[in-house]
Amino acid sequence: MVQHFNSCYLIFFSARFWINSHYPKAQEAALAGY
Secondary structure (H helix, E strand, O other), rough: HHHHHHHHHHHHHHHHHHHHHHHHHHHHHHHHHH
């Protein structure tokens, strides 16, 4: 359970990090969305 959650969390953060590094404006929109 915890292992699965951690892997999903890691994938989610990796995706956000990639998007943030490539699209700074998308980061602002994501922060506003969350």
